[in-house]
Amino acid sequence: MATTPIFNASCSFPSTRGIDCKSYVGLRSNVSKVSIASSRIASGQRRNLVIRASESGNGHAKKLGMSDAECEAAVAAGNVPEAPPVPPKPAAPAGTPIIQPLNLNRRPRRNRASPVTRAAFQETDISPANFVYPLFIHEGEEDTPIGAMPGCYRLGWRHGLVQEVAKARAVGVNSIVLFPKVPEALKNPTGDEAYNDNGLVPRTIRLLKDKYPDLVIYTDVALDPYSSDGHDGIVREDGVIMNDETVHQLCKQAVSQARAGADVVSPSDMMDGRVGAIRAALDAEGFQNVSIMSYTAKYASSFYGPFREALDSNPRFGDKKTYQMNPANYREALIEAREDEAEGADILLVKPGLPYLDIIRLLRDKSPLPIAAYQVSGEYSMIKAGGVLKMIDEEKVMMESLMCLRRAGADIILTYFALQAATCLCGEKR
């Protein structure tokens, strides 16, 4: 089955709005009724419904007692039927000052007065369809917890991963991105394992596509998990990250992933010119239909710390500041965006997410392309830690942070919360 009943009943429905998990429960049962009604129509009980429709539509109201004319005459004669009285004004606490009301034309609180009005005027919504679920994989059979990312595991590519994907699909998350933990013995300075057609990532893609043909698989294109130097590119002896030589390797990596069945390749390396080169390499191999999600504005951020622990991919020396962007820069994101657009990127990504909402909004306003936001490992872990320490309400802060990324202009969000948040949106507790 391509979609689960939950997905049909609720998650693909526009009712998955708002950030208040409780409201989804109510919405969901309404939605289920809608889909039950329409499935009855489909299964041949249509006549029944048609008869009911014409019964109420042929102009004869059901007789309850007096006719319309008698009712109107009674009211005109002053015999007005009773209705409940207007309730008394609610009392203010003793000591509340007695004042003249402010003379305001506009009181914005009117449109926030009840859950119904708030839902009616909500500007942004969020659904499991907006999520891409990043998953860590390794060669092992067991799932290994990642210390710095509570709730995340290096998943066994044959077992744990497949189960996790099944859980995500059950709540409407049908897009994932894979990050491999590569055995140390397979790493070298030129990251050649990155384009081994039988490496961990291509093997995993083939397994997942065999099981779930409609799963949308994003891949990470960069050398760091495969580099003995822990950098996204090839490192020269003087420490310079070599741009064009790295792009050559990235093209081979992207083609290898496409060959295995990847739907979207995502260069996260920040080399110059890699989007155009990867596009040309994919096209030359017949992968015209494979998309490119470019990490357009990827900042040299300390929020990636837990991720690097997860993959053991910390740079062995130096930092990534000669290729990732300076967190102090805003206009520079536009330079990257223009370049990626011109080179044929299908989706522009901003990373990290929440501290960079201004960049998301900038690209949203300046580009017609879909925008992705990456809520990175450090953002995830801070919310988890705050929740564990009972300093914040983890679930509410999770949903608010994701909604804010949407409000800033992100179409899709890469988030380690994808399963948890989608579960919440579908009105179910994990």
Ligand code: PBG
């Ligand atoms: C590396 C890559 C990184 C992340 C995704 N791809 C880390 C880095 O640039 O060092 C970070 C994701 C996260 O922190 O969740 N190509």
